[in-house]
Amino acid sequence: MTVPAPSFDGDHDSLVTALARAGRAAQTQLAQLGSAQRKAALCAAAKALRAQESAILEANARDMAAGAERGLSGAMLDRLRLDPGRLAGIADAVAAVAELPDPVGQEIDRTERPNGLVLSRVRVPIGLIGIIYESRPNVTADAAALGLASGNAVLLRGGSEAVHSNRAIHAAMVAGLVEAGVPAAAVQLVPNQDRAVVGAMLTAAGLIDMIVPRGGKSLVARVQADARVPVLAHLDGINHTYVHAAADPAKAQAIAVNAKLRRTGVCGAMETLLIDALYPESASLVAALLDAGCELRGDARACALDPRIVPASDADWDTEYLEAILSVAVVDGLDAALAHIAAHGSHHTDAIVTEDTVVAERFLAEVDSAIVMHNASSQFADGGEFGLGAEIGIATGRLHARGPVALEGLTTYKWLVRGTGQVRP
Incomplete structure (x- = not known):
């Protein structure tokens, strides 16, 4: 099912609320898809990225020209730049994620209590993940692929430096996903670059389940200071x-x-x-x-x-x-x-x-x-080099996930308790 993108009239909270509700509805549908369907959808998305090479590289050229005019550093321009080889690598990473073991439903452990209750912990998706990032257009594809493969919907807010690249990559991937039966709102890109949208995302408790910031120290500091949503932080690489x-x-x-x-x-x-x-x-x-x-x-x-x-x-x-x-x-x-x-x-x-x-x-x-x-x-220090496929970032905290965060890091778990009529004395 294709969910139309919410319109934007300047009300940032309403925009984020509409996007989040659409994403949560899509995640409910996504959770009903089996591993084979999600794998096929990722393969279709990778194919669409390759098919749209010209459009994506043309969009990236616009970003590169604008970045040079704005005086971005050589390192920032290198992060931003795409060429046929890098774009092929992005598509390959999406396809590689499709081949990874599916963590959803995986049993972590199982125990039996003396009273006969059987307890197991199984991996489940986190829900709707908001990803706020700068400069790197590959994050658009990586985040979409990892979110889909782990059963999560994602709401992407990329930086203004890569706005055209992000939109072109997102459009290509969504076309592939929809063709394979995945709801379009499973992967959404915020349709404007207003910084106030970031604030609305950070305070969307109950709608967005986790925020992942990828960018400079100022971005991560703002996210950690202002968020009312759990944050999986990626700090400086000193x-x-x-x-x-x-x-x-x-x-x-x-x-x-x-x-x-x-x-x-x-x-x-x-x-x-x-x-x-x-x-x-x-x-x-x-x-x-x-x-x-x-x-x-x-x-x-x-x-x-x-x-x-x-x-x-x-x-x-x-x-x-x-x-x-x-x-x-x-x-x-x-x-x-x-x-x-x-x-x-x-x-x-x-x-x-x-x-x-x-x-x-x-x-x-x-x-x-x-x-x-x-x-x-x-x-x-890269998820691909660690055999994890793409990565959502490298978490430097101590809770939930640490190091390259890939499929397993985008799941949580729930307890399943199976009884035969036990009551607690």
């Missing part, structure tokens, strides 16, 4: 790589350069490099980054390694650059590295490079981040 004294120099250099420069605008990019004072190849490590075009801002001992390193300010240790800028500190061993990460990290992704497995295991155990790595680039 990610560290600690090169221990026992690091293999070839691994250390390759990992550091990749972690920072593969794509500077992704949330898994390294933002601070910690070098052990006893690591013997410190100068060549920083030289490799500098030679690759990265600006380094260091403490006094880091500045002494290469004259091209500029002094860091206090703010640098707490900055998510998302461009080719890196803060560098020389630390006196593992304890100092752990203390620096605890003081300045964002609990997103932190890595150690070392051949000392005892040190590595202590780092893995003691760093309190959603993702902790040994001898690997922080750029692997």
Whole structure:
């Protein structure tokens, strides 16, 4: 069934209420579809994305031109940009989600009480999920795919930077979903870019079941401060790589350069490099980054390694650059590295490079981040790389879901109690 998009007359609360009610009605229908139907719908959506390549790339070109005119940074433009390869990757990710095991109805555990009651916990959809995001048009497709696959309806509010791209991707996906029998309102895109709509979404308790913010610190801070709806937060990626004294120099250099420069605008990019004072190849490590075009801002001992390193300010240790800028500190061993990460990290992704497995295991155990790595680039902080298909974001909190949030993270559970006539004494 196709649900017409609500009209907008300037009343943001009424608009969000209408969208949410349509989404909740669609989610009720979606919950009645089996795994095979939802899988077929995702495949149809992926096919529609490929078929609409020209229209989507044309829309993206409009966004890119507007972004350049507005003075968006290189990193922001990189997040925004689509090309045939990236769009194919978006469609492939939607198709990959279709092949993932369906979490809905999955039994988590089962117990039998002494009185004969059989209790089980099963996964169920959360309901209607509001996703507020900036810059990245791929989130439109990822969120739609993950919502559908987990039995949830989604209400998307993308950033103004990607407005044309988001609309084109949304239109293509909905066309595919409707063709496969999914109600159009299962995936809705807010039809205007007024910031007041965000406020209306945040206070729509009882209509929207969860909010997922994806964007900069100011967006996430506003969502957490103003929301009357549960929030699954994705905070800054102030990610560290600690090169221990026992690091293999070839691994250390390759990992550091990749972690920072593969794509500077992704949330898994390294933002601070910690070098052990006893690591013997410190100068060549920083030289490799500098030679690759990265600006380094260091403490006094880091500045002494290469004259091209500029002094860091206090703010640098707490900055998510998302461009080719890196803060560098020389630390006196593992304890100092752990203390620096605890003081300045964002609990997103932190890595150690070392051949000392005892040190590595202590780092893995003691760093309190959603993702902790040994001898690997922080750029692997991605749901696709974790085998989860697409992701809705990387949660840095401690409740409900943590790390890349995919299908399982978009479900909750309920208890099923089966009896044979028991009454409580």
